[in-house]
Amino acid sequence: MYNWIGKSVARKEDYxxxxxxxxxxADLKADHMLHACFLRSPYAHAHIRSIDTGKAVQMAGVYGVWTSEDLKELGEIEPLAMLPLSLREKVSLKRREWTQPALAKGKVRFVGEPVAVLLAESRHIAEDAAELIEVNYEVLESVTSSEQALRSDTRLFEDWPDNVQAQFEVETGNYREFFEIASVVVERTYEMKRSTGVPMECRGVFSELDPHTGQLLVTSSTQVPHFVRDNLVAAFGCPVEQIRVVAPDVGGGFGIKGNVYPEELVIPFLTWKLKVPIKWVEDRMEHMKTGSHARDQIHRIRAAFSKDGMLLAVDDEYHVDSGAYNLWETCVSYNSAAHLLGPYRCLSYHNKGYAVLTNKSPSAPYRGAGRPEAVFAMERLLDEAAELLSMDRMEIRRRNLIHASEMPYIAGIYYRDGKPVVYDSGDFASSFERLLEAVDYKQFKEDQLALRRNNRYIGLGLACFVEGTGIGPFEGAVVGIEPDGVIRVATGAATQGQSHYTVFAQICAEAMELDLDRIQIREGDTQLIAKGIGTFASRSAVVAGSAIFEASKQFKEKLLAYTAKCFDMSREDLVYDEGTIRHTVDDAVRWSLPDLARYAFENGDAADLEVEHYFYPETVTYANGVHAAIVEVDIHTGQVNVQKYYVVHDCGVEINPQVVKGQLFGGLLQGLGGALFEELAYEHDGRLGSGTLKEYLLPNVYHMPEVEIIHAENRSIRNELGIKGTGEGGAICPPAAVANAVANALEPFGVQIREVPVMPERIKRLINESKTPEYRYI
Incomplete structure (x- = not known):
């Protein structure tokens, strides 16, 4: 009996x-390959009056220069992930149409927007030539915050009446009535600053034509090869078979590589037209300016409570700074609305979300995608409400947590897939108590008081979350057999470090009753499977994994039917047993997988031994968890040191516990970066002030505290494996948990944390502005 699910086997990817x-x-090469460089706008907002490429074209080693005027045949980038039609009316969605040109047409809307592309014998020559291009800009006023964009007469799209690209309203229950009868109303404004994912590998595109078939092969460091292919097909107006997109080894993505970018259209288009291989790999400064940004939300939120701390109603209005192009439309903003209440019972809920365009780099999902922002607002609000109610911060949560007996829990709102939010499983109260036990809450409070007497300030912060994972619409798997009997599995997912080759092999091996070395996983190639979505949103294990599991089971049945047909036997007389087909009566009659593979290939039947299956989830599964941070704050420097971190995480059945732990650790470190110091700061004229890793500080191993992870298993009822997603879970709570911990540490100073990251200068300012005079100006 093979039991691969639940085992911490070594990763196949590592060696x-x-x-x-x-x-x-960056490793790819071809004969006569040209290198691309993009001339990018130095201005955040300007009309392009003229472009003179004459000097650049004449430079030795330059193959050519192209602007939007030269690429009129090339289509534009369309938005991704718009809300389904069935949901739009229910949430009163108002949106404005937009597309993003591959090269700026008459106007630039952010610093770094591509204006022209150069091809040359080397990247160095192309970069030197780019400096010779003369562009006449008419600089316009820039808007660099959602607040400014809502007030200003400046328009990013001049035919729009304002800069709001999309807005919606979510409502359940009569929230106004509850605010009238509430004993306590808490109203606050919380802000999470702009940040981004910083993968080790920057973006890159390589394209070439197959000299025999004429097929265009595009290799891109993308999370979504099928999205890239489909955009290219639409932009070129060609049959889908003429374009193949491959994601090779990809050095991290985190959502930043989950978009379709201008470079992914321009480079393949030039290869298509010029019949030459072309490579473009961005440098880190390009990445910081033009890779998608994230977070950047301001919530004005209020909550109504009874005198005993029961949550009656929440009313939240918030703005998402979507940058110059809102690449994923309402994905992030609606995620915030759908996840804000988390594990808490609330009698009435009202939410208005706005996606606002500004003259910043385009915004898109980044690990967590709207959930960290929502959790930060909700969890900070609960801490502040507890203070007003003279109630312990843990007790207010305990009283409002949804109980396991209420599962499946109907929230009364809709998820962004258009289906009602119904939590499928979970025991939030148990996870909460397990966390407090691990922290030893009583002992912590005693230690905190003792340290305060010595002018040391430690704090404990807690945050809870529920996350919709495994979103559709589908993912597929093709299961077949190799000549040596190895089982071949192809899927539309595309790994960037999530251990797909390991966990997908475990899923297939479980279904096929085989050793892992008899399974071969292939993915990230549009030629392997007709349809695919990609890897993002904590979805691959749930959706692709379920497709692989079902396809593998169907493949076993196909093997039995094939054997019966080929050897003139009744299907009912055959069984599949750990990689062998045998006769139920005569045990000497049996065929191994290598035997069947050899027979099939010799007789030209290999194509018959293949199963293609697509898994369409009815809706998402809901992972959940509780995080706690213990910090110490140096009141003289403002430095925050995270001493210990606790996680109780429920992702259903763990396929590979060690991989789950790795995902949580990675997400946690990124979340700590957003909590402590990661911020993309812009100047008033729209220039990025933190455009290198000298100014944009990243966490490293020295910032990683001691971490205790506790797994809580509550099987999902929405897939046979009982799994939920886990890729983003580690990143969702740290900003809220750390902010709550810092506020708790600085309680003697009356300091409240209402924006993250909690940089030292902000902490010092808050202490100096505090209501405790003896601690001012330290």
């Missing part, structure tokens, strides 16, 4: 990557 055998876009 080739650690021994230098990985193959990334």
């Amino acid at each position: 080739p990557l650690l021994t230098g055998k990985g193959k990334f876009v």
Whole structure:
């Protein structure tokens, strides 16, 4: 009996990557290959009056220069992930149409927007030539915050009446009535600053034509190869078979590589037209300016409570700074609305969300995608409400948590897939108590008081979350057999470090009753499977994994039917047993998988031994968890040191516990970066002030505290494996948990934390502005 689900087997991915055998876009070469460089706008907002490329074209080694005027045949980038039609009326969605040109047409809307593309014998020559291009800009006023964009007469799209790209309203119950009868109303404004994912590998695109078939092969460091292919097909107006997109080894994505970018249209288009291979790999400064940004939300939120701390109603209005192009439309903003209440019971809920355009780099999902922002607002509000109610911060949560007996829990609102939010499983109260036990809450409070007497300030912060994972619409799997009997599995997912080759092999091996070395996983290639969505949103294990599991089971049945047909036997007389087909009566009659593979290939039947299956989830599964941070704040420097971190996490059945732990650790470190110091700061004229890793500080191993992870298993009822997603869970709570911990540490000063990251200068300012005079100006 093979029981691969739940085992911490070693990752298949590690050896080739650690021994230098990985193959990334930057490693690709071809004869007569040209290198691309993009001329990018130095201004955040300007009309383009003229472009003179004459000097650049004449430079030795330059193959050519193209502007939007030269690429009129090339289509534009369309928005991704718009709300389904069935949901739009229910949430009163108002949106404005937009597309993003591959190269700026008459106007630039953010610093770094591509204006022209150069091809040359080397990247160095192309960059030198780019400096010779003369662009006549008419600089316009920039808007660099959602608040300014809502007030200003400046328009990013001049035919729009304002800068709101989309807005919606979510409502359940009579929230106004509850605010009238509430004993306590808490109203606050919370802000999470702008940040981004910083993968080790920057973006890159390589394109070439197959000399025999004429098929265009595009290799891109993307999370969504099928999205890229479909955008290219639409932009070129060609049959889908003429374009193949491959994601090779990809050095991290985090959502930043989950978009379709201008470079992914322009480079393949030029190869298509010029019949030459072309490579473009961005540098880090390009990435910071033009890779998608995230977070950047301001919530004006109020909540109504009874005198005993029961949550009666929540009313939230918030703005998402979507940058110059809102690449995923309402994905992030609606995620915030759908996840704000988290594990808490609330009698009435009202939410208005606005996606506002500004002259910043385009915004898109980044690990967590709207959930960290919502959790930060809700969890900070609960801490502040507890103070007003003279109630313990943990007790106010305990009284409002949804109980396991209420599962499946109907929230009364809709998820962004158009289906009602119904939590499928979970025991939030149990996870909460397990966390407090791990922290030893009583002992912590005693230690905190003792340290305060010595002018040391430690704090404990807690945050809870519920996350919709495994979103559709689908993912597929093709299961077949190789000549040596190895089982081949192809899927539309595309890994960037999530251990797909390991966990997908475990799922297939479980269904096929085989050792892992008999399973071969292939993905990230549009030629392997007709349809695919990609890897993002904590979805691959749930959706692709379920497709693989079902396809593998169907493949076993196909093997039995094939054997019966080929050897003139009754299907009912055959059984599949751990990789062998045998006769139920005569045990000597049996065929191994290598036997059947050999027979099938020799007789030209290999194509018959293949199963293609697509899994369409009815809706998402709901992972959940509780995080706690213990911090110490140096009141003289403002420095925050995270001493210990606790996680209780429920992702249903763990396919590979060690991989789950790794995902949580990685997300946690990114979340701590957003909590402590990651911020993309813009100047008033729209220039990025933190455009290098010198100014944009990233966490490293020295910032990683001691971490205790506790797994709580509550099986999902929405897939046979009982799994929920886990890729984003580690990143969702740290900003809220750390902010609550810092506020708790600085309680003697009357300091409240209402924006993150909690940078030292902000902490010092808050202490100096505090109501405790003896601690001012320290």
